[in-house]
Amino acid sequence: MHDPTDPNDDPTRPSRRGALECMVWAGTGLLWTLGGGLPRAVGLERALAAEASPAPFSFLQISDSHVGFNKPANPDALGTLREAVEKIRTLPQKPSFIIHTGDISHLSKDREFDDADQILRETGVPMFYVPGEHDLLDDEPGRAYLDRYGKGSRGAGWYSFDQNGVHFIGLVNVVDLKAGGLGNLGAEQLDWLEKDIAGLSSSKPIVVFAHIPLWTVYPEWGWGTQDGARALALLKRFGSVTVLNGHIHQIIQKVEGTIAFHTARSTAFPQPAPGSAPSPGPMKVPAGELRQHLGIASVSLVHGNEPLAVIDTPLAG
Amino acid sequence: MTLASALIRAHIRERLAAALALPIVALAASSIAMAGEPVTIRIDNFTFGPETVTVAPGTKVIWINGDDIPHTVVSQTKLFRSKALDTDDRYTFTFDAPGEYPYFCSLHPHMTGKVVVKAPAG
Numbered sequence: 001m002h003d004p005t006d007p008n009d010d011p012t013r014p015s016r017r018g019a020l021e022c023m024v025w026a027g028t029g030l031l032w033t034l035g036g037g038l039p040r041a042v043g044l045e046r047a048l049a050a051e052a053s054p055a056p057f058s059f060l061q062i063s064d065s066h067v068g069f070n071k072p073a074n075p076d077a078l079g080t081l082r083e084a085v086e087k088i089r090t091l092p093q094k095p096s097f098i099i100h101t102g103d104i105s106h107l108s109k110d111r112e113f114d115d116a117d118q119i120l121r122e123t124g125v126p127m128f129y130v131p132g133e134h135d136l137l138d139d140e141p142g143r144a145y146l147d148r149y150g151k152g153s154r155g156a157g158w159y160s161f162d163q164n165g166v167h168f169i170g171l172v173n174v175v176d177l178k179a180g181g182l183g184n185l186g187a188e189q190l191d192w193l194e195k196d197i198a199g200l201s202s203s204k205p206i207v208v209f210a211h212i213p214l215w216t217v218y219p220e221w222g223w224g225t226q227d228g229a230r231a232l233a234l235l236k237r238f239g240s241v242t243v244l245n246g247h248i249h250q251i252i253q254k255v256e257g258t259i260a261f262h263t264a265r266s267t268a269f270p271q272p273a274p275g276s277a278p279s280p281g282p283m284k285v286p287a288g289e290l291r292q293h294l295g296i297a298s299v300s301l302v303h304g305n306e307p308l309a310v311i312d313t314p315l316a317g
Numbered sequence: 318m319t320l321a322s323a324l325i326r327a328h329i330r331e332r333l334a335a336a337l338a339l340p341i342v343a344l345a346a347s348s349i350a351m352a353g354e355p356v357t358i359r360i361d362n363f364t365f366g367p368e369t370v371t372v373a374p375g376t377k378v379i380w381i382n383g384d385d386i387p388h389t390v391v392s393q394t395k396l397f398r399s400k401a402l403d404t405d406d407r408y409t410f411t412f413d414a415p416g417e418y419p420y421f422c423s424l425h426p427h428m429t430g431k432v433v434v435k436a437p438a439g
């Protein structure tokens with residue numbers, strides 16, 4: 001049995017950089033393993049092959065299901081969400097829970113939330129949510145989301161919880177956006193965050209999740225969070241911080257000091273690489289290739305004080 | 318017809334003629350749209366086009382979303398606010414008072430635009 005925290009231990013395991021490239025091309029799913037300080041990613045096929053490797057605790061990230069979307073980029077977003085759930089059920093290691101990083105629905109309609117809930121329930125594991133901007137389009141913005149998913153949360157839906165020695169923080173950065181700006185956390189949420197982590201030991205692994213990337217990916221398309229740096233500054237003292245986001249419908253990853261950033265694929269439709277198209281709108285790919293661009297992510301904790309390992313899993317390919 | 322009512326009618330005719338003539342001159346001179354003619358702003362590729370429009374008071378402005386993603390039209394001064402516009406949905410607002418009206422998409426706030434309302438010169 002190899003030590004999954006040692007990249008040199010398994011000669012067939014791609015280097016970190018290699019794994020990232022692999023993820024980018026594999027397109028559909030992301031499996032995160034908490035494995036030794038920094039997240040590590042492998043393709044879905046590897047995840048399925050890694051049945052024997054020990055991972056005492058893992059969870060899954062799913063994002064941007066956009067239930068209700070039916071445009072040419074994917075006429076059946078509900079169907080691909082269903083496929084993603086099927087994929088989750090075939091994973092060798094059942095995740096402890098699933099984090100949905102927002103845009104559950106496309107237009108915040110009750111029917112869309114109902115359909116999403118019904119399919120996601122079939123995973124059989126607890127779900128944790130943060131809203132995307134598409135989940136707050138009801139007449140009283142956010143009411144429908146909070147009524148469904150906001151139990152125990154504060155403000156627009158932020159909260160934290162502990163699991164297997166990891167502190168999880170769900171943030172909301174899609175509310176009260178300012179003209180010309182990016183995603184927004186706001187002073188009230190940042191104050192709450194500061195208090196939330198005040199008593200934690202710096203050795204505690206932290207997982208932060210929010211819809212829009214907390215770091216600046218591409219401001220020309222609004223892919224970043226105005227006051228994200230303030231949240232990250234508060235988290236600097238921790239030895240292992242993993243930031244999971246959605247919104248951009250593709251995998252982009254980077255490591256900065258002790259903070260590892262990762263965005264997940266959508267289960268609905270891909271979006272273009274930053275600046276590679278006239279707009280960040282849905283990217284139409286040949287129908288046979290769509291599922292290579294959609295996916296889920298799984299994260300596992302191998303040793304308590306080590307990085308998270310991430311596995312992105314495409315729906316196909 | 319009394320003299321008084323004839324005078325009033327003539328006066329109305331003059332005013333109508335002036336109202337019709339003036340904006341046409343203004344349109345030719347400075348491309349300010351004529352009040353009464355709605356002005357359309359397209360939302361395509363996460364952009365309001367044209368980004369700035371100049372219209373005469375009383376002009377109805379129509380936004381049409383051509384994207385596969387919903388957008389909103391939200392005044393930065395809270396004067397107007399559309400619901401989420403899905404593909405091909407429209408939002409209309411009539412601008413009566415002269416002034417500058419900056420707006421943005423509350424879902425994608427990097428999308429901004431401006432309506433300038435100006436009485437036609439002349």
Ligand SMILES: [Cu+2]
Nearest residue numbers: 388422424425
């Ligand atoms: Cu928008």
